[in-house]
Every structure is written in C-alpha cells, then in structure tokens.
Amino acid sequence: GAVVSQHPSRVICKSGTSVKIECRSLDFQATTMFWYRQFPKQSLMLMATSNEGSKATYEQGVEKDKFLINHASLTLSTLTVTSAHPEDSSFYICSATKPDRGSVNTEAFFGQGTRLTVV
Amino acid sequence: EDQVTQSPEALRLQEGESSSLNCSYTVSGLRGLFWYRQDPGKGPEFLFTLYSAGEEKEKERLKATLTKKESFLHITAPKPEDSATYLCAVRASNSGYALNFGKGTSLLVTP
Numbered sequence: 001g002a003v004v005s006q007h008p009s010r011v012i013c014k015s016g017t018s019v020k021i022e023c024r025s026l027d028f029q030a031t032t033m034f035w036y037r038q039f040p041k042q043s044l045m046l047m048a049t050s051n052e053g054s055k056a057t058y059e060q061g062v063e064k065d066k067f068l069i070n071h072a073s074l075t076l077s078t079l080t081v082t083s084a085h086p087e088d089s090s091f092y093i094c095s096a097t098k099p100d101r102g103s104v105n106t107e108a109f110f111g112q113g114t115r116l117t118v119v
Numbered sequence: 120e121d122q123v124t125q126s127p128e129a130l131r132l133q134e135g136e137s138s139s140l141n142c143s144y145t146v147s148g149l150r151g152l153f154w155y156r157q158d159p160g161k162g163p164e165f166l167f168t169l170y171s172a173g174e175e176k177e178k179e180r181l182k183a184t185l186t187k188k189e190s191f192l193h194i195t196a197p198k199p200e201d202s203a204t205y206l207c208a209v210r211a212s213n214s215g216y217a218l219n220f221g222k223g224t225s226l227l228v229t230p
C-alpha cells in the first residue's frame with residue numbers, strides 16, 4: 001500500500017528557533033498534501049493544504065508567516081515552524097492523497113507524525 | 120457547517136465482546152467517509168473508505184457500514200491488540216481533498 005514518511009518523529013527545540021518537518025510520499029506522486037495538528041486527546045485539525053508548485057492554502061486562524069509550507073516536488077512537502085514558542089508544542093501530522101487507479105476516488109494516507117516540544 | 124460526531128468517547132470491552140462504534144455526520148456533498156486507527160504517538164493508520172450509503176467493507180475483525188447520516192465500525196470478537204483510538208473523517212464536496220475529523224473513540228480491550 002501507499003506509504004507516507006514523516007521526519008523527524010520527535011524534536012525538541014528552544015523557544016525562538018525554527019524547526020523543519022518533512023513529509024514524503026514514498027511510492028506515489030502527491031500533487032496535494034495536508035498538514036494537521038493534534039493536541040492531546042483531541043482530534044486532527046487541518047492547518048493547511050500544500051500544493052505542488054504553488055502557494056499553500058491556510059485554514060482560518062493559522063498564521064502563514066509562522067507555519068511556512070513548501071511543496072517543491074511531487075513527493076515532498078515541508079512545514080517549518082518559525083520562531084517557535086511553547087504554545088506551538090503539539091503533534092504535527094502530514095497526509096497525502098493517492099488516486100485510486102481507474103476511479104475518481106482517492107485514499108488519504110498519513111505520516112507517522114512529529115512530536116514538537118518547544119522549551 | 121460540516122460536522123462529525125463520534126460516540127462513545129471511550130469504550131472498554133472484554134476480549135471477545137463484540138460492539139460497534141458510531142460516527143454521525145452532516146456534510147454538504149459527501150465524497151467519502153474514512154475510518155482510521157490511531158495508536159498513541161503515531162499517525163492515523165488507514166482502515167476503510169466508504170463512498171455511498173449501503174456500502175460495507177471488512178478487514179479482519181472490523182466491518183464498516185454507511186448510511187446517509189452515519190457510519191458504524193463493527194468490531195467482532197476483539198482482541199487486546201485492537202485497543203486504539205478509532206477516528207472517523209469525512210471529505211466534503213467543497214473541501215477539496217481535506218478531511219474533517221471527529222474526536223475519536225478510545226477503545227480498550229482487556230484480556
């Protein structure tokens with residue numbers, strides 16, 4: 001099946017520094033990837049839609065200057081948390097959609113997630 | 120506004136005790152209802168996608184069904200390794216390919 005790889009799985013950084021998280025689709029090309037955020041015992045909340053070759057689309061309330069998204073190729077999207085603060089500590093998860101061959105349906109697969117702790 | 124509500128929030132079962140998880144939804148133009156399993160500290164693991172009312176899919180001890188208002192995830196004779204949080208999500212016609220998630224059902228299966 002499809003595999004989406006996310007790296008790193010855990011990162012601890014100092015307040016004020018930036019952190020980059022990578023999301024790769026390993027066996028398919030993904031023109032669209034998604035970034036979600038999950039707080040403890042909460043569900044996944046969509047942050048932004050990453051479009052290959054164009055600007056990302058951010059959900060309401062998500063600061064685009066703080067969460068920089070780059071989708072430079074059909075298999076890689078990156079999320080950079082700039083000037084991180086403790087309130088940015090969370091579980092970040094990426095997703096990529098894979099077209100179901102011969103159908104208009106698409107499946108959505110998720111990365112392993114990145115636990116960000118800002119101290 | 121699209122809404123996804125899962126119940127119960129938490130469920131504790133004895134090994135072998137079958138049960139069902141519910142996902143109620145309101146969405147403008149359903150383009151897929153998704154079930155995922157999530158273990159602590161991990162990303163969601165894809166289980167099923169259902170696209171139209173009446174559709175059913177099975178995988179091992181799990182069976183997902185869909186009506187126009189809700190979906191059920193039936194767990195038959197669960198084992199302790201089935202313990203996880205089960206997430207339901209919908210894709211709407213006006214949301215591109217993004218998913219709108221429910222809060223999940225935390226399932227604990229005891230030996």
